Structures are given as structure tokens and as C-alpha cells.
Amino acid sequence: MVSVLDSIIHGVREDLEQRRIAVGLEEIRARAAASAPALDAHAALSAGRADPQGVRIIAEVKRSSPSKGELAEIPDPGSLARAYQSGGASVISVLTEGRRFNGSLADLDAVRAAVEIPVLRKDFMVDEYQFYEARAHGADLVLLIVAALDDAQLQSFLTLTHELGMEALVEAHTEEEIARAAAVGAKIVGVNVRNLKTLEVDVAHYSTMARHLPDDVVRVAESGVTGPAVVADYAAEGADAVLVGEALVRDGEPAEALRRFRTASLVQEH
Numbered sequence: 001m002v003s004v005l006d007s008i009i010h011g012v013r014e015d016l017e018q019r020r021i022a023v024g025l026e027e028i029r030a031r032a033a034a035s036a037p038a039l040d041a042h043a044a045l046s047a048g049r050a051d052p053q054g055v056r057i058i059a060e061v062k063r064s065s066p067s068k069g070e071l072a073e074i075p076d077p078g079s080l081a082r083a084y085q086s087g088g089a090s091v092i093s094v095l096t097e098g099r100r101f102n103g104s105l106a107d108l109d110a111v112r113a114a115v116e117i118p119v120l121r122k123d124f125m126v127d128e129y130q131f132y133e134a135r136a137h138g139a140d141l142v143l144l145i146v147a148a149l150d151d152a153q154l155q156s157f158l159t160l161t162h163e164l165g166m167e168a169l170v171e172a173h174t175e176e177e178i179a180r181a182a183a184v185g186a187k188i189v190g191v192n193v194r195n196l197k198t199l200e201v202d203v204a205h206y207s208t209m210a211r212h213l214p215d216d217v218v219r220v221a222e223s224g225v226t227g228p229a230v231v232a233d234y235a236a237e238g239a240d241a242v243l244v245g246e247a248l249v250r251d252g253e254p255a256e257a258l259r260r261f262r263t264a265s266l267v268q269e270h
């Protein structure tokens with residue numbers, strides 16, 4: 001059976017071939033080498049558990065999703081990102097996938113130009129071209145989805161990411177995927193409570209998976225935040241950072257919403 005993830009990746013590869021025709025590998029490598037050095041995303045996220053200001057937030061610029069359709073128009077991604085930054089975000093995540101998420105590299109450029117904090121290129125990374133492209137467009141961090149890659153790809157893409165001075169958020173959904181992330185030496189591991197093969201969300205899944213995370217990685221809880229209580233639960237389960245999309249893009253006052261999420265972990269100790 002073709003999963004949602006498989007069908008997204010099929011489209012990602014088609015779109016990628018078009019971009020590779022327009023800007024060849026050699027050119028994109030040169031652009032990556034010429035861009036300002038990546039910011040330290042690992043430092044921005046590590047030891048979030050002990051942060052007296054509350055759990056770290058990775059705030060996402062996300063217009064649409066395969067599960068919900070259009071979430072928000074976001075005519076000016078740079079100004080949304082600035083609001084996130086002023087609300088205390090540690091990292092901005094930008095969806096650059098076009099077909100299902102209605103994102104683009106232009107969104108990444110706009111966000112990069114608007115903020116001083118690390119930026120995550122959130123896409124389905126399946127070809128080395130995309131890593132040079134991410135760096136050329138100012139990304140500091142990329143997403144590696146374990147379910148979309150075999151071990152050899154995971155290892156070589158993680159190495160390439162580090163060679164380019166970037167960090168990777170290595171996303172797992174199952175215990176086996178966490179073990180695969182750990183085996184390649186991932187330093188930042190996300191547990192996505194949304195299963196990308198079926199799109200089902202189960203926020204309790206984070207606590208089930210958290211005990212399998214290695215001690216020495218930065219722990220990120222991804223998806224499913226509907227309000228401060230969910231952020232507080234993730235933090236209580238030991239998350240250093242929480243990745244939030246929908247709840248922030250749908251909120252009319254994203255900076256305020258972000259502040260509420262950050263401090264939720266301080267007031268709702270378990």
C-alpha cells in the first residue's frame with residue numbers, strides 16, 4: 001500500500017528534478033559555500049529541560065497540511081517569524097514542500113532575512129542536492145525523517161549536513177526508528193506524535209517513546225499541540241523543545257501564544 005509519506009516523497013522528487021535543471025548541482029554547491037556560516041542550532045536547543053524561562057519552542061511557518069488542508073494564509077512569512085522570535089522562539093521551522101504544505105524556498109529566504117535565530121528547513125530530504133540547497137538558502141538545521149530513509153542514506157545525509165555546518169533534527173515515530181537515529185549518531189532527535197504514514201496524531205505517544213531516547217541527545221516533541229497543557233505535558237516528560245505548527249499559525253497573536261506555550265511548563269509541574 002502506498003502511504004501518505006510515499007506519495008508526498010514522489011512529488012518532492014518530481015519538483016526537485018525541475019529545480020536541479022534550473023540550478024545545477026555545481027552551482028548550488030557554490031551558493032552553499034558562499035552563504036553566511038550556519039548558526040548553532042544545537043546550542044539553541046540543548047539543555048532546554050533546565051531552562052528557567054520554560055521549554056524551548058520550535059515555531060513553525062506552515063500554511064497547509066495534508067491532514068487539515070489550509071491552516072492559514074501567511075502572506076508575509078517574515079513577519080510571522082519575527083513575531084515568533086519576539087515571543088521567545090528558539091528556532092523557526094519553515095515548511096518548504098510545495099504540493100501538500102504550500103511552502104517554498106522563497107518562504108525560507110523571507111524568514112532567514114527576518115530573524116537572527118536558527119532556521120530549520122522542514123522538507124522531505126531524499127537527495128543530497130536538497131542539503132546544498134538548504135544551506136544556500138540560509139538554513140541552519142534540516143529535517144531527516146527516519147521513516148523516509150534507509151540506514152546508509154541516514155548516515156550519509158547526516159554526515160553531509162554536518163560537513164555543511166548545519167545540524168539535523170532526526171525525526172522518529174517508533175522505538176525502532178529511535179534506535180536507528182541513535183545508531184547513526186543523531187544529536188537532536190524528534191519524536192513526531194503524528195504518524196506520517198497514516199497522519200494519525202496521539203499526543204500520549206511522546207511519553208511512550210521518551211524512555212527509549214538516549215540520554216545525550218536533545219529531545220524534541222513534535223506535533224499535536226492544541227494548547228499550553230500539551231506543551232506542559234511534553235516538558236514534564238523531559239522534552240528539551242517542542243515543535244508547534246498549527247496552533248501558532250491559527251492564533252491571531254502568535255507572539256503571545258508562543259509566550260504562553262513557553263511558560264506553560266513552569267506553572268503546570270506534574
Ligand SMILES: O=P(O)(O)OC[C@@H](O)[C@@H](O)c1c[nH]c2ccccc12
Nearest residue numbers: 192222223224225243244245246247
Ligand atoms: O501542526 P502541528 O500539529 O503543531 O505539527 C507541527 C510539526 O510537528 C509538523 O508540521 C511536522 C512534524 N514532522 C513533519 C514532517 C513533515 C511535515 C510536517 C511535519
